[in-house]
Amino acid sequence: MPHFTKPDEGSWTEHYPELGTAPVSYADSISPEYYELERDAIFGRTWLNVGRVEQLAKKGSFFTKELDAARTSVIVVRGMDDEVRAFHNICRHRGNKLVWSDFPREETSGVCRNFTCKYHGWRYGLEGELTFVQQEEEFFNLDKADYSLASVQCEVWEGFIFVNLDPSNTTSAREHLGELGKGLEGYPFHEMTQVHKYRAEVGSNWKLFIDAFAEFYHAPVLHAKQAVADESTKLQSYGYEALAYGLDGPHGMVSSWGGMAPPKDPSMVKPIERVVRSGLFGPWDQPDIAGLDELPPGVNPARHKAWGVDSFVFFPNFMMLIWKPGWVLTYHYWPTSYNTHIFEGTCYFVPPKNARERLAQELAVVTFKEYALQDGNTLEATQMMLESRTPVDRFPLNDQEILIRHLHASVRRSVHEFQQQSAKTPARDRHEEMRR
Amino acid sequence: MSDTPVIPAAFADLVPFAGWALPTERERYNKRIASTMDQLQSFYDTLFPRLDDAIAHIDQFPLDDLPDDAKHLLWICCALVTVSFPVEVWRQARVPDSGASSFDAVLEPAV
Ligand code: FES
Ligand SMILES: [Fe+2]
Numbered sequence: 001m002p003h004f005t006k007p008d009e010g011s012w013t014e015h016y017p018e019l020g021t022a023p024v025s026y027a028d029s030i031s032p033e034y035y036e037l038e039r040d041a042i043f044g045r046t047w048l049n050v051g052r053v054e055q056l057a058k059k060g061s062f063f064t065k066e067l068d069a070a071r072t073s074v075i076v077v078r079g080m081d082d083e084v085r086a087f088h089n090i091c092r093h094r095g096n097k098l099v100w101s102d103f104p105r106e107e108t109s110g111v112c113r114n115f116t117c118k119y120h121g122w123r124y125g126l127e128g129e130l131t132f133v134q135q136e137e138e139f140f141n142l143d144k145a146d147y148s149l150a151s152v153q154c155e156v157w158e159g160f161i162f163v164n165l166d167p168s169n170t171t172s173a174r175e176h177l178g179e180l181g182k183g184l185e186g187y188p189f190h191e192m193t194q195v196h197k198y199r200a201e202v203g204s205n206w207k208l209f210i211d212a213f214a215e216f217y218h219a220p221v222l223h224a225k226q227a228v229a230d231e232s233t234k235l236q237s238y239g240y241e242a243l244a245y246g247l248d249g250p251h252g253m254v255s256s257w258g259g260m261a262p263p264k265d266p267s268m269v270k271p272i273e274r275v276v277r278s279g280l281f282g283p284w285d286q287p288d289i290a291g292l293d294e295l296p297p298g299v300n301p302a303r304h305k306a307w308g309v310d311s312f313v314f315f316p317n318f319m320m321l322i323w324k325p326g327w328v329l330t331y332h333y334w335p336t337s338y339n340t341h342i343f344e345g346t347c348y349f350v351p352p353k354n355a356r357e358r359l360a361q362e363l364a365v366v367t368f369k370e371y372a373l374q375d376g377n378t379l380e381a382t383q384m385m386l387e388s389r390t391p392v393d394r395f396p397l398n399d400q401e402i403l404i405r406h407l408h409a410s411v412r413r414s415v416h417e418f419q420q421q422s423a424k425t426p427a428r429d430r431h432e433e434m435r436r
Numbered sequence: 437m438s439d440t441p442v443i444p445a446a447f448a449d450l451v452p453f454a455g456w457a458l459p460t461e462r463e464r465y466n467k468r469i470a471s472t473m474d475q476l477q478s479f480y481d482t483l484f485p486r487l488d489d490a491i492a493h494i495d496q497f498p499l500d501d502l503p504d505d506a507k508h509l510l511w512i513c514c515a516l517v518t519v520s521f522p523v524e525v526w527r528q529a530r531v532p533d534s535g536a537s538s539f540d541a542v543l544e545p546a547v
Contacts, residue, residue, distance in 0.1 A: 200540065202537070272520035275484075358510065363517045370531050
Protein backbone atom coordinates (compact mmCIF):
# COMPACT_ATOMS: atom_id res chain seq x y z
CA MET A 1 0.00 0.00 0.00
CA PRO A 2 1.53 3.31 -0.99
CA HIS A 3 1.60 5.91 1.79
CA PHE A 4 1.44 8.75 -0.70
CA THR A 5 -0.88 9.02 -3.68
CA LYS A 6 0.50 8.05 -7.07
CA PRO A 7 -0.84 9.26 -10.44
CA ASP A 8 -3.92 7.62 -11.94
CA GLU A 9 -1.80 5.41 -14.19
CA GLY A 10 -0.79 3.57 -11.01
CA SER A 11 2.84 4.65 -10.97
CA TRP A 12 5.00 7.71 -11.55
CA THR A 13 6.91 5.92 -14.27
CA GLU A 14 3.80 5.01 -16.27
CA HIS A 15 2.59 8.58 -15.92
CA TYR A 16 5.40 9.34 -18.39
CA PRO A 17 4.77 6.57 -20.95
CA GLU A 18 7.79 7.43 -23.12
CA LEU A 19 9.99 6.12 -20.31
CA GLY A 20 8.74 2.55 -20.49
CA THR A 21 9.19 0.17 -17.58
CA ALA A 22 11.70 -2.27 -19.06
CA PRO A 23 15.06 -3.05 -17.46
CA VAL A 24 17.78 -0.65 -18.61
CA SER A 25 21.35 -0.91 -19.82
CA TYR A 26 24.21 1.17 -18.44
CA ALA A 27 26.27 0.83 -21.62
CA ASP A 28 26.23 4.64 -21.64
CA SER A 29 28.44 4.66 -18.54
CA ILE A 30 31.25 2.24 -19.29
CA SER A 31 32.95 3.17 -22.55
CA PRO A 32 35.41 5.87 -23.62
CA GLU A 33 33.64 5.99 -27.02
CA TYR A 34 30.29 6.87 -25.50
CA TYR A 35 31.88 9.49 -23.30
CA GLU A 36 33.44 11.16 -26.36
CA LEU A 37 29.94 11.40 -27.84
CA GLU A 38 28.57 12.93 -24.64
CA ARG A 39 31.30 15.58 -24.67
CA ASP A 40 30.16 16.93 -28.01
CA ALA A 41 26.46 16.14 -27.82
CA ILE A 42 25.88 17.31 -24.24
CA PHE A 43 28.69 19.19 -22.50
CA GLY A 44 29.72 21.12 -25.60
CA ARG A 45 26.26 22.54 -26.16
CA THR A 46 24.12 22.55 -23.03
CA TRP A 47 23.87 25.33 -20.45
CA LEU A 48 26.22 24.42 -17.58
CA ASN A 49 26.09 26.02 -14.14
CA VAL A 50 29.59 27.16 -13.23
CA GLY A 51 28.96 29.17 -10.06
CA ARG A 52 27.04 31.88 -8.25
CA VAL A 53 27.11 35.66 -8.59
CA GLU A 54 28.32 36.00 -4.97
CA GLN A 55 31.64 34.56 -6.17
CA LEU A 56 31.98 37.73 -8.23
CA ALA A 57 31.44 40.24 -5.46
CA LYS A 58 33.14 43.27 -7.05
CA LYS A 59 33.86 44.76 -10.44
CA GLY A 60 36.88 42.84 -11.71
CA SER A 61 36.15 39.71 -9.64
CA PHE A 62 36.81 36.58 -11.68
CA PHE A 63 37.09 32.83 -11.36
CA THR A 64 38.14 30.11 -13.76
CA LYS A 65 36.30 26.86 -14.32
CA GLU A 66 37.82 23.74 -15.81
CA LEU A 67 35.35 22.15 -18.20
CA ASP A 68 37.23 19.08 -19.26
CA ALA A 69 34.09 17.43 -20.61
CA ALA A 70 33.53 20.42 -22.90
CA ARG A 71 37.24 20.45 -23.80
CA THR A 72 37.91 23.91 -22.42
CA SER A 73 38.55 26.13 -19.42
CA VAL A 74 36.59 29.34 -19.03
CA ILE A 75 37.19 32.66 -17.29
CA VAL A 76 34.06 34.14 -15.71
CA VAL A 77 34.39 37.82 -14.80
CA ARG A 78 32.37 40.78 -13.60
CA GLY A 79 33.11 43.79 -15.79
CA MET A 80 33.34 47.47 -14.82
CA ASP A 81 29.73 47.70 -16.06
CA ASP A 82 28.75 44.94 -13.57
CA GLU A 83 27.93 42.59 -16.43
CA VAL A 84 29.01 38.95 -15.91
CA ARG A 85 30.87 37.58 -18.95
CA ALA A 86 32.68 34.37 -19.85
CA PHE A 87 35.63 33.72 -22.15
CA HIS A 88 37.63 30.74 -23.28
CA ASN A 89 40.71 30.78 -21.08
CA ILE A 90 43.16 30.91 -23.97
CA CYS A 91 45.59 33.63 -25.01
CA ARG A 92 45.16 34.77 -28.60
CA HIS A 93 48.91 35.01 -29.18
CA ARG A 94 50.12 31.41 -29.06
CA GLY A 95 47.46 29.64 -27.09
CA ASN A 96 48.82 29.71 -23.56
CA LYS A 97 46.25 29.25 -20.84
CA LEU A 98 45.60 32.86 -19.87
CA VAL A 99 44.51 32.74 -16.22
CA TRP A 100 45.96 30.24 -13.77
CA SER A 101 48.18 30.32 -10.71
CA ASP A 102 50.91 27.82 -9.84
CA PHE A 103 49.25 24.77 -11.38
CA PRO A 104 47.82 25.07 -14.89
CA ARG A 105 45.13 22.46 -14.23
CA GLU A 106 43.81 24.04 -11.05
CA GLU A 107 41.00 26.55 -10.84
CA THR A 108 41.70 30.01 -9.50
CA SER A 109 39.92 33.23 -8.61
CA GLY A 110 40.65 36.81 -7.67
CA VAL A 111 40.06 40.45 -8.52
CA CYS A 112 41.88 42.29 -11.29
CA ARG A 113 41.61 45.08 -13.85
CA ASN A 114 43.09 43.10 -16.72
CA PHE A 115 44.36 39.63 -17.55
CA THR A 116 48.05 39.38 -18.41
CA CYS A 117 49.41 36.32 -20.17
CA LYS A 118 52.34 34.75 -18.32
CA TYR A 119 54.09 33.86 -21.58
CA HIS A 120 54.75 37.10 -23.49
CA GLY A 121 52.74 39.58 -21.50
CA TRP A 122 49.76 40.26 -23.77
CA ARG A 123 47.02 41.98 -21.80
CA TYR A 124 43.24 41.81 -22.05
CA GLY A 125 40.58 44.02 -20.49
CA LEU A 126 37.64 42.68 -18.49
CA GLU A 127 35.44 42.70 -21.59
CA GLY A 128 37.93 40.48 -23.38
CA GLU A 129 39.49 43.22 -25.52
CA LEU A 130 43.21 42.96 -26.26
CA THR A 131 44.80 46.09 -24.80
CA PHE A 132 48.53 45.49 -24.91
CA VAL A 133 50.91 43.58 -27.18
CA GLN A 134 54.54 43.29 -26.18
CA GLN A 135 56.71 44.75 -29.01
CA GLU A 136 53.64 45.34 -31.09
CA GLU A 137 55.73 46.89 -33.92
CA GLU A 138 57.40 43.52 -34.59
CA PHE A 139 54.10 42.04 -35.78
CA PHE A 140 52.72 42.25 -39.31
CA ASN A 141 49.62 44.40 -39.68
CA LEU A 142 48.31 43.21 -36.34
CA ASP A 143 45.02 44.88 -35.45
CA LYS A 144 44.36 44.36 -31.77
CA ALA A 145 40.62 44.52 -32.41
CA ASP A 146 40.91 41.18 -34.22
CA TYR A 147 42.37 39.42 -31.19
CA SER A 148 39.87 39.79 -28.38
CA LEU A 149 39.33 36.78 -26.12
CA ALA A 150 36.90 34.23 -27.54
CA SER A 151 33.67 34.86 -25.71
CA VAL A 152 31.37 32.17 -24.37
CA GLN A 153 27.60 32.58 -23.93
CA CYS A 154 26.95 33.42 -20.29
CA GLU A 155 23.70 34.04 -18.43
CA VAL A 156 22.62 34.50 -14.85
CA TRP A 157 19.46 32.84 -13.58
CA GLU A 158 18.43 33.46 -9.94
CA GLY A 159 22.06 34.25 -9.15
CA PHE A 160 23.36 31.03 -10.72
CA ILE A 161 25.87 31.64 -13.53
CA PHE A 162 25.52 29.44 -16.61
CA VAL A 163 27.72 29.11 -19.69
CA ASN A 164 27.05 27.47 -23.03
CA LEU A 165 30.00 26.49 -25.21
CA ASP A 166 27.99 26.24 -28.41
CA PRO A 167 28.23 29.54 -30.31
CA SER A 168 25.20 28.58 -32.42
CA ASN A 169 23.00 28.05 -29.35
CA THR A 170 19.81 30.13 -29.44
CA THR A 171 18.07 28.97 -26.25
CA SER A 172 18.36 31.06 -23.08
CA ALA A 173 19.46 29.43 -19.83
CA ARG A 174 16.02 30.18 -18.39
CA GLU A 175 14.27 28.44 -21.28
CA HIS A 176 16.66 25.52 -20.94
CA LEU A 177 15.71 25.09 -17.26
CA GLY A 178 12.07 24.89 -18.30
CA GLU A 179 9.09 24.64 -16.00
CA LEU A 180 11.04 23.18 -13.09
CA GLY A 181 13.41 26.14 -13.17
CA LYS A 182 10.58 28.67 -13.43
CA GLY A 183 8.88 27.10 -10.45
CA LEU A 184 11.87 28.04 -8.27
CA GLU A 185 12.09 31.68 -9.26
CA GLY A 186 11.81 34.01 -6.29
CA TYR A 187 13.29 31.57 -3.78
CA PRO A 188 15.66 33.60 -1.51
CA PHE A 189 18.88 32.09 -2.89
CA HIS A 190 20.57 35.49 -2.58
CA GLU A 191 20.20 35.42 1.22
CA MET A 192 22.12 32.14 1.48
CA THR A 193 25.64 33.41 1.28
CA GLN A 194 27.30 31.30 3.97
CA VAL A 195 29.02 28.65 1.85
CA HIS A 196 30.66 25.33 2.65
CA LYS A 197 32.00 23.62 -0.46
CA TYR A 198 33.35 20.09 -0.83
CA ARG A 199 35.14 18.41 -3.69
CA ALA A 200 35.87 14.77 -4.38
CA GLU A 201 37.48 12.81 -7.18
CA VAL A 202 35.15 9.92 -7.81
CA GLY A 203 36.01 6.71 -9.66
CA SER A 204 32.79 6.35 -11.58
CA ASN A 205 30.95 7.63 -14.58
CA TRP A 206 29.33 10.98 -13.78
CA LYS A 207 25.80 9.66 -14.33
CA LEU A 208 26.18 6.92 -11.76
CA PHE A 209 26.69 9.48 -8.99
CA ILE A 210 23.65 11.44 -10.13
CA ASP A 211 21.78 8.12 -10.02
CA ALA A 212 22.91 7.66 -6.41
CA PHE A 213 21.59 11.08 -5.38
CA ALA A 214 18.47 11.00 -7.56
CA GLU A 215 16.81 8.22 -5.59
CA PHE A 216 16.29 7.77 -1.86
CA TYR A 217 15.42 4.06 -2.24
CA HIS A 218 18.99 3.31 -1.05
CA ALA A 219 18.89 5.57 1.99
CA PRO A 220 17.30 3.32 4.62
CA VAL A 221 19.74 0.54 3.66
CA LEU A 222 23.10 2.05 2.69
CA HIS A 223 22.88 4.68 5.41
CA ALA A 224 21.19 2.43 7.99
CA LYS A 225 23.88 2.97 10.60
CA GLN A 226 23.48 6.76 10.48
CA ALA A 227 20.22 6.66 12.41
CA VAL A 228 19.71 5.41 15.98
CA ALA A 229 19.03 1.65 15.96
CA ASP A 230 15.24 1.62 16.50
CA GLU A 231 14.74 4.35 13.99
CA SER A 232 16.87 2.57 11.43
CA THR A 233 14.87 -0.68 11.73
CA LYS A 234 11.66 1.27 11.32
CA LEU A 235 12.99 3.16 8.28
CA GLN A 236 14.03 -0.08 6.60
CA SER A 237 10.67 -1.70 7.16
CA TYR A 238 8.86 1.32 5.69
CA GLY A 239 11.25 1.59 2.76
CA TYR A 240 11.16 4.82 0.82
CA GLU A 241 8.36 6.61 -1.00
CA ALA A 242 8.46 10.11 -2.43
CA LEU A 243 5.65 12.65 -2.12
CA ALA A 244 5.85 13.48 -5.80
CA TYR A 245 7.98 13.32 -8.92
CA GLY A 246 8.02 15.76 -11.81
CA LEU A 247 9.68 15.60 -15.22
CA ASP A 248 10.03 18.40 -17.74
CA GLY A 249 12.19 17.95 -20.83
CA PRO A 250 15.53 16.48 -19.74
CA HIS A 251 15.08 17.72 -16.15
CA GLY A 252 13.47 15.96 -13.22
CA MET A 253 12.61 16.44 -9.56
CA VAL A 254 11.60 14.44 -6.53
CA SER A 255 9.75 15.89 -3.59
CA SER A 256 10.35 14.11 -0.35
CA TRP A 257 9.00 13.97 3.18
CA GLY A 258 10.95 15.29 6.12
CA GLY A 259 9.81 15.36 9.67
CA MET A 260 13.32 15.25 11.07
CA ALA A 261 13.96 18.97 11.49
CA PRO A 262 12.90 18.94 14.26
CA PRO A 263 11.90 15.29 14.80
CA LYS A 264 8.57 14.51 16.45
CA ASP A 265 10.35 12.51 19.11
CA PRO A 266 13.85 13.67 20.12
CA SER A 267 14.87 10.09 21.02
CA MET A 268 14.69 9.31 17.28
CA VAL A 269 17.87 11.27 16.71
CA LYS A 270 21.46 11.17 17.96
CA PRO A 271 22.50 13.01 21.15
CA ILE A 272 24.55 15.62 19.27
CA GLU A 273 21.52 16.46 17.12
CA ARG A 274 19.39 17.05 20.20
CA VAL A 275 21.86 19.53 21.68
CA VAL A 276 22.89 21.28 18.47
CA ARG A 277 19.35 21.15 17.01
CA SER A 278 20.39 20.09 13.54
CA GLY A 279 21.06 17.01 11.42
CA LEU A 280 20.79 15.62 7.91
CA PHE A 281 17.76 17.77 7.09
CA GLY A 282 19.56 20.85 8.31
CA PRO A 283 19.28 23.22 11.27
CA TRP A 284 15.91 22.77 12.99
CA ASP A 285 15.33 26.48 13.44
CA GLN A 286 14.38 28.28 10.27
CA PRO A 287 16.38 31.45 9.63
CA ASP A 288 14.59 34.72 9.98
CA ILE A 289 14.40 35.91 6.37
CA ALA A 290 11.60 36.71 3.97
CA GLY A 291 10.59 34.21 1.30
CA LEU A 292 10.62 30.96 3.27
CA ASP A 293 7.02 30.92 4.40
CA GLU A 294 5.52 31.70 1.00
CA LEU A 295 7.44 29.24 -1.17
CA PRO A 296 7.45 29.52 -4.97
CA PRO A 297 5.08 27.02 -6.62
CA GLY A 298 7.88 24.68 -7.73
CA VAL A 299 9.02 24.03 -4.15
CA ASN A 300 6.98 21.38 -2.34
CA PRO A 301 4.77 21.22 -5.45
CA ALA A 302 2.31 18.84 -3.79
CA ARG A 303 1.97 21.37 -0.91
CA HIS A 304 2.30 18.40 1.41
CA LYS A 305 2.41 18.95 5.17
CA ALA A 306 5.08 16.28 5.61
CA TRP A 307 7.40 17.93 3.07
CA GLY A 308 11.11 17.96 3.91
CA VAL A 309 13.25 18.39 0.80
CA ASP A 310 13.02 18.73 -2.97
CA SER A 311 15.80 17.48 -5.23
CA PHE A 312 16.05 18.88 -8.74
CA VAL A 313 18.14 17.21 -11.42
CA PHE A 314 18.88 19.90 -13.99
CA PHE A 315 20.30 18.37 -17.13
CA PRO A 316 23.05 17.54 -17.56
CA ASN A 317 25.05 17.76 -14.32
CA PHE A 318 23.52 20.19 -11.83
CA MET A 319 21.42 19.11 -8.87
CA MET A 320 19.77 21.40 -6.36
CA LEU A 321 18.27 20.37 -3.04
CA ILE A 322 15.94 22.77 -1.28
CA TRP A 323 15.40 21.86 2.35
CA LYS A 324 12.38 22.81 4.40
CA PRO A 325 14.33 24.53 7.20
CA GLY A 326 15.62 27.04 4.64
CA TRP A 327 18.94 26.06 3.14
CA VAL A 328 20.19 24.81 -0.20
CA LEU A 329 22.62 22.14 -1.29
CA THR A 330 23.93 21.88 -4.84
CA TYR A 331 25.75 19.03 -6.54
CA HIS A 332 27.85 19.27 -9.68
CA TYR A 333 29.38 16.36 -11.52
CA TRP A 334 32.27 17.26 -13.83
CA PRO A 335 33.39 14.32 -15.95
CA THR A 336 37.13 13.86 -16.45
CA SER A 337 36.89 10.54 -18.33
CA TYR A 338 34.27 7.85 -18.94
CA ASN A 339 34.90 6.39 -15.49
CA THR A 340 36.05 9.35 -13.40
CA HIS A 341 34.58 12.68 -12.45
CA ILE A 342 34.95 15.51 -9.99
CA PHE A 343 32.05 15.90 -7.62
CA GLU A 344 31.30 19.22 -5.93
CA GLY A 345 28.82 19.52 -3.08
CA THR A 346 28.05 23.03 -1.87
CA CYS A 347 25.93 23.97 1.15
CA TYR A 348 24.33 27.43 1.21
CA PHE A 349 22.97 28.87 4.46
CA VAL A 350 21.75 32.21 5.68
CA PRO A 351 24.79 33.60 7.57
CA PRO A 352 24.63 32.49 11.22
CA LYS A 353 23.95 35.17 13.82
CA ASN A 354 25.68 33.36 16.66
CA ALA A 355 27.73 30.31 17.64
CA ARG A 356 24.61 28.20 18.13
CA GLU A 357 23.52 28.74 14.54
CA ARG A 358 27.08 28.29 13.29
CA LEU A 359 27.31 24.87 14.98
CA ALA A 360 23.89 23.82 13.70
CA GLN A 361 25.16 24.53 10.18
CA GLU A 362 28.41 22.68 10.89
CA LEU A 363 26.45 19.59 11.94
CA ALA A 364 24.33 19.69 8.77
CA VAL A 365 27.47 20.03 6.62
CA VAL A 366 29.41 17.29 8.38
CA THR A 367 26.40 14.95 8.25
CA PHE A 368 26.18 15.53 4.51
CA LYS A 369 29.88 14.67 4.22
CA GLU A 370 29.50 11.42 6.20
CA TYR A 371 26.67 10.32 3.90
CA ALA A 372 28.49 11.37 0.75
CA LEU A 373 31.57 9.38 1.73
CA GLN A 374 29.40 6.26 1.85
CA ASP A 375 27.65 7.12 -1.40
CA GLY A 376 30.94 7.82 -3.20
CA ASN A 377 32.56 4.55 -2.31
CA THR A 378 29.62 2.45 -3.46
CA LEU A 379 30.02 4.01 -6.86
CA GLU A 380 33.48 2.66 -7.52
CA ALA A 381 32.13 -0.77 -6.71
CA THR A 382 29.27 -0.27 -9.18
CA GLN A 383 31.50 1.11 -11.94
CA MET A 384 33.93 -1.79 -11.59
CA MET A 385 31.27 -4.44 -12.03
CA LEU A 386 29.41 -2.66 -14.83
CA GLU A 387 32.72 -2.37 -16.68
CA SER A 388 33.51 -6.03 -16.20
CA ARG A 389 30.79 -6.64 -18.81
CA THR A 390 29.64 -9.80 -17.12
CA PRO A 391 26.70 -11.41 -18.96
CA VAL A 392 24.44 -9.24 -16.81
CA ASP A 393 23.61 -6.19 -18.90
CA ARG A 394 19.98 -5.31 -18.18
CA PHE A 395 18.94 -3.94 -14.82
CA PRO A 396 15.45 -3.32 -13.43
CA LEU A 397 14.47 0.05 -11.99
CA ASN A 398 11.54 0.55 -9.63
CA ASP A 399 9.10 3.43 -9.56
CA GLN A 400 11.14 5.32 -6.92
CA GLU A 401 14.08 5.22 -9.35
CA ILE A 402 12.23 7.06 -12.11
CA LEU A 403 14.74 9.93 -12.24
CA ILE A 404 17.51 7.48 -13.13
CA ARG A 405 15.48 5.99 -15.96
CA HIS A 406 14.78 9.52 -17.14
CA LEU A 407 18.39 10.77 -16.89
CA HIS A 408 19.79 7.92 -18.95
CA ALA A 409 16.99 8.29 -21.49
CA SER A 410 17.70 12.03 -21.75
CA VAL A 411 21.40 11.37 -22.32
CA ARG A 412 20.66 8.77 -24.98
CA ARG A 413 18.24 11.15 -26.69
CA SER A 414 20.78 14.02 -26.74
CA VAL A 415 23.47 11.77 -28.16
CA HIS A 416 21.10 10.33 -30.74
CA GLU A 417 19.88 13.77 -31.88
CA PHE A 418 23.45 15.00 -32.15
CA GLN A 419 24.45 12.00 -34.22
CA GLN A 420 21.53 12.51 -36.57
CA GLN A 421 22.36 16.16 -36.97
CA SER A 422 26.03 15.40 -37.60
CA ALA A 423 25.10 12.86 -40.25
CA LYS A 424 23.09 15.55 -42.05
CA THR A 425 25.76 18.24 -41.80
CA PRO A 426 29.24 17.21 -42.97
CA ALA A 427 31.93 18.09 -40.44
CA ARG A 428 33.44 20.82 -42.62
CA ASP A 429 30.19 22.80 -42.81
CA ARG A 430 29.76 22.49 -39.10
CA HIS A 431 33.10 24.13 -38.53
CA GLU A 432 32.25 26.93 -40.90
CA GLU A 433 29.01 27.40 -39.03
CA MET A 434 30.90 27.60 -35.75
CA ARG A 435 33.09 30.34 -37.14
CA ARG A 436 30.19 32.53 -38.16
CA MET B 437 50.49 25.38 15.97
CA SER B 438 53.32 24.86 18.39
CA ASP B 439 51.77 26.61 21.42
CA THR B 440 48.68 25.21 23.02
CA PRO B 441 45.73 27.39 21.94
CA VAL B 442 44.32 29.50 24.79
CA ILE B 443 40.80 28.63 25.86
CA PRO B 444 38.49 30.46 28.24
CA ALA B 445 39.37 29.96 31.92
CA ALA B 446 35.91 28.61 32.73
CA PHE B 447 36.70 25.64 30.48
CA ALA B 448 39.99 24.61 32.09
CA ASP B 449 38.91 20.95 32.00
CA LEU B 450 39.18 21.17 28.20
CA VAL B 451 42.86 22.13 28.25
CA PRO B 452 44.00 18.54 27.49
CA PHE B 453 41.87 18.76 24.32
CA ALA B 454 43.02 22.20 23.22
CA GLY B 455 44.75 20.52 20.26
CA TRP B 456 41.26 20.19 18.74
CA ALA B 457 41.07 23.98 18.31
CA LEU B 458 41.63 23.64 14.57
CA PRO B 459 40.25 26.28 12.20
CA THR B 460 39.19 24.02 9.31
CA GLU B 461 36.94 21.01 8.90
CA ARG B 462 39.66 19.26 6.93
CA GLU B 463 42.12 19.53 9.85
CA ARG B 464 39.47 18.42 12.33
CA TYR B 465 38.58 15.40 10.20
CA ASN B 466 42.25 14.49 9.73
CA LYS B 467 42.80 14.62 13.47
CA ARG B 468 39.76 12.43 13.98
CA ILE B 469 40.98 9.68 11.66
CA ALA B 470 44.46 9.87 13.21
CA SER B 471 43.00 9.33 16.72
CA THR B 472 42.16 6.16 18.61
CA MET B 473 38.58 5.50 19.71
CA ASP B 474 39.69 5.96 23.32
CA GLN B 475 40.99 9.43 22.54
CA LEU B 476 37.81 10.36 20.69
CA GLN B 477 35.63 8.98 23.46
CA SER B 478 37.38 10.91 26.23
CA PHE B 479 37.23 14.16 24.26
CA TYR B 480 33.52 13.57 23.62
CA ASP B 481 32.81 12.59 27.23
CA THR B 482 34.47 15.75 28.52
CA LEU B 483 32.97 18.29 26.16
CA PHE B 484 29.52 16.89 25.35
CA PRO B 485 27.99 17.55 28.80
CA ARG B 486 29.34 21.11 28.65
CA LEU B 487 28.39 21.88 25.07
CA ASP B 488 25.45 24.09 25.99
CA ASP B 489 27.63 26.07 28.42
CA ALA B 490 30.33 26.43 25.81
CA ILE B 491 27.86 27.78 23.25
CA ALA B 492 26.45 30.20 25.84
CA HIS B 493 29.97 31.40 26.61
CA ILE B 494 30.84 32.02 22.95
CA ASP B 495 27.52 33.75 22.37
CA GLN B 496 28.43 36.51 24.80
CA PHE B 497 30.44 37.91 21.89
CA PRO B 498 29.47 38.80 18.33
CA LEU B 499 30.33 35.93 15.99
CA ASP B 500 32.29 38.18 13.65
CA ASP B 501 34.42 39.59 16.45
CA LEU B 502 35.26 36.73 18.80
CA PRO B 503 38.20 37.03 21.21
CA ASP B 504 40.82 34.36 20.48
CA ASP B 505 39.91 32.12 23.40
CA ALA B 506 36.23 32.07 22.45
CA LYS B 507 37.16 31.41 18.83
CA HIS B 508 39.27 28.43 19.91
CA LEU B 509 36.35 27.16 21.97
CA LEU B 510 34.10 27.41 18.92
CA TRP B 511 36.56 25.39 16.86
CA ILE B 512 36.70 22.79 19.63
CA CYS B 513 32.88 22.62 19.53
CA CYS B 514 33.06 22.15 15.74
CA ALA B 515 35.52 19.33 16.40
CA LEU B 516 32.99 17.74 18.75
CA VAL B 517 30.54 17.68 15.84
CA THR B 518 33.20 15.90 13.75
CA VAL B 519 33.93 13.44 16.55
CA SER B 520 30.28 12.74 17.37
CA PHE B 521 29.97 10.41 14.38
CA PRO B 522 32.61 7.87 15.42
CA VAL B 523 31.50 8.05 19.05
CA GLU B 524 27.71 8.02 18.62
CA VAL B 525 27.39 5.96 15.47
CA TRP B 526 30.34 4.29 13.82
CA ARG B 527 32.39 2.97 16.74
CA GLN B 528 35.40 3.60 14.54
CA ALA B 529 37.19 6.76 13.45
CA ARG B 530 36.49 6.37 9.73
CA VAL B 531 33.12 6.32 8.00
CA PRO B 532 32.38 2.60 7.39
CA ASP B 533 32.34 1.49 3.77
CA SER B 534 34.03 4.70 2.72
CA GLY B 535 37.28 2.95 1.70
CA ALA B 536 39.67 5.26 -0.04
CA SER B 537 37.11 7.86 -1.02
CA SER B 538 37.87 11.35 0.18
CA PHE B 539 35.75 14.42 0.39
CA ASP B 540 37.62 17.61 0.99
CA ALA B 541 36.39 21.00 2.09
CA VAL B 542 37.62 23.53 -0.46
CA LEU B 543 35.70 26.49 0.85
CA GLU B 544 34.33 27.17 4.32
CA PRO B 545 33.54 30.15 6.52
CA ALA B 546 36.47 31.97 8.13
CA VAL B 547 35.11 31.28 11.62
S1 FES C 1 50.91 33.06 -25.55
FE1 FES C 1 50.05 34.66 -24.42
S2 FES C 1 51.36 36.31 -24.80
FE2 FES C 1 52.24 34.73 -25.96
FE1 LIG D 1 22.91 8.48 -0.09
